[in-house]
Amino acid sequence: MKKFFLIPFFVALFSFAGAASAQTVDANSPDGMIKTVTQQVIDAVRGDKSIQQGNISAVTKLVNEKILPYTDFQRTTQLAMGRNWRSASPEQQQQIVEQFKMLLIRTYSGALAQVKDQQIQYKPFRANPDDTDVVVRSVVMxxxxxxxxDYRLYKTPQGWRVYDINVLGAWLIQAYQQQFNEQIQQHGIDGLIQFLTQRNQQLASGKAS
Incomplete structure (x- = not known):
């Protein structure tokens, strides 16, 4: 079976430091929001030894408080599933969203221990005032x-929300589309839920290969 875990999603979120210092997040500014949230996350990581040690409870708390309010993870999951999303019941959709989120947290929580003094350079942000889907580009040294x-965001009534991330030319959603589709073709929607659940259980018990 092809390797399921391709893109270090939480490495992208956690393993660099930004230059923003403001504590208030302006969700109406795509690039400003990314810079501010990044700085708040990095400050939280550096100030909490349990996060640096990969404590799942502490990592999950950080994600829920500092990151999820500015992301649309359901949209991420929906796009990764493609047309299969419509075949899932609302309950199945919710299960997949939750298991996928926990999978990424568990798989990449160890990346938090690697947070040091990385530097980030944001490329000039270009967008038209009426754009509803934009990309904020950066380079991490x-x-x-x-x-x-890079971050892909779309505009909502509550402000801009991140729904995809590009690391070294590979977008998160695109990387998982094939794996999700293969699991569903072979085992159905419930099979994908079972696969994600079992993988999370393996990671929780330290038995994952």
Missing amino acids: NNGSPVEL
């Missing part, structure tokens, strides 16, 4: 090596 890191 990690031990002297540049890492491309």
Whole structure:
């Protein structure tokens, strides 16, 4: 079976430091929101040893408080599932969203321990006033090596929300589409839920390969 976990989603969220210092998040500014949320997350990581040690409860709390309010993870999951999303019941959709989110948290929580003094450079943000879907582009310097890191956001009545991330040219949604589709084709919607659930159980018990 092809490797299911392709993109270090939470490495993208946690393993760099931004330059923003404001504590108030302006969700009406795509690039400003990314810079501010990034700084708040990095400050939280550096100030909490349990997060640095990969404590799942502490990591989940940080994600729920600092990141999820500015993301649309249901949209991320829906796009990753493609047309299969419509075949799932509302209960199944919710289960998949929750298991997928926990999968990413558990898989990449160890990346938090790697937060050091990485530097990030934001590329000039270009968008028209009437745009409803934009990309904020950046480059992270990690031990002297540049890492491309971009965020795709869309406009909602509550402000801009992140729904996809690009690391080194690979977008998160695109990377998971094939894996989700293969699981559903072979085992159905319930099979995907079972796969994600079992994988989370393996990661929780430390038995994942």
